[in-house]
Amino acid sequence: MSCGVSFNIFSLESKELVELYNLAVSYDRNIEIEIIHEGEHDLGLHENPSDVDPCNHRIRFVNSLDKKQRIEAIAHELAHLLLLYKHGLRIVKRCFPGIGDEHLDSFLQRITNTTHHLFLIDLLKDNYRIDSVLHLGLLQDNSSGYSSEKELQYIKALLAFERKKLVGKGIEEKSKQVLPFWEAYNSARKHFGKYSFQFVPSPSIYEEDVLSFLGDLGYQKKYFVFCPQRDTIRRNEKNLSGQENATCSMPDPKVDQTK
Numbered sequence: 001m002s003c004g005v006s007f008n009i010f011s012l013e014s015k016e017l018v019e020l021y022n023l024a025v026s027y028d029r030n031i032e033i034e035i036i037h038e039g040e041h042d043l044g045l046h047e048n049p050s051d052v053d054p055c056n057h058r059i060r061f062v063n064s065l066d067k068k069q070r071i072e073a074i075a076h077e078l079a080h081l082l083l084l085y086k087h088g089l090r091i092v093k094r095c096f097p098g099i100g101d102e103h104l105d106s107f108l109q110r111i112t113n114t115t116h117h118l119f120l121i122d123l124l125k126d127n128y129r130i131d132s133v134l135h136l137g138l139l140q141d142n143s144s145g146y147s148s149e150k151e152l153q154y155i156k157a158l159l160a161f162e163r164k165k166l167v168g169k170g171i172e173e174k175s176k177q178v179l180p181f182w183e184a185y186n187s188a189r190k191h192f193g194k195y196s197f198q199f200v201p202s203p204s205i206y207e208e209d210v211l212s213f214l215g216d217l218g219y220q221k222k223y224f225v226f227c228p229q230r231d232t233i234r235r236n237e238k239n240l241s242g243q244e245n246a247t248c249s250m251p252d253p254k255v256d257q258t259k
């Protein structure tokens with residue numbers, strides 16, 4: 001159930017945003033955009049000002065964003081949907097029970113976010129002249145913490161990898177980073193290092209890269225699936241016939257925040 005108020009993007013007077021919106025709607029007809037009051041939900045200006053729930057086709061952003069930030073935030077989330085529905089870069093989820101595995105779910109969310117961001121920042125800039133100041137600013141602020149939880153170290157490593165790729169910023173306090181951090185960082189470089197707007201992988205290569213990344217960290221590939229199912233995606237890849245659709249009968253872990 002949504003608590004936001006429907007938002008009309010035409011009020012932002014950005015023809016580039018409308019162009020992007022029209023393209024995204026051609027792949028996902030059910031997109032809804034909502035504005036919400038900061039503080040009443042789990043979004044906030046300084047941490048997570050917008051998100052998208054691909055399953056509900058809903059983009060949300062906080063009302064404290066100014067006009068330029070609203071354009072950036074909505075464009076960012078629309079680009080996530082395009083990567084999902086046009087390019088077939090689906091969301092990785094776990095397919096085994098695990099109440100209390102919120103760190104693992106957050107880590108899986110981070111994989112989708114970080115890999116998508118390697119394409120969408122340049123996509124927005126080159127194709128729509130829309131900056132990502134809001135997102136890149138958040139990325140630079142998010143570098144603290146030395147949790148011993150391995151999934152939190154993996155998240156930290158993915159953020160460090162993303163910072164390096166997108167803003168060229170090196171790893172902070174290298175000597176304090178622990179083994180799980182380096183394992184994830186080096187595996188991300190190995191499997192996602194080549195990703196860029198000029199090289200968007202096919203869905204099958206992308207999924208193999210994600211599973212190989214997880215495999216490097218000791219996870220069994222068979223416990224992960226990609227959502228939504230392929231037949232709900234209008235995809236570019238020419239020949240996917242014969243490939244099985246991954247299904248997951250578990251209640252969905254929270255995977256909807258692709259900030």
Ligand SMILES: [Zn+2]
Binds near residue numbers: 080117
């Ligand atoms: Zn994002």
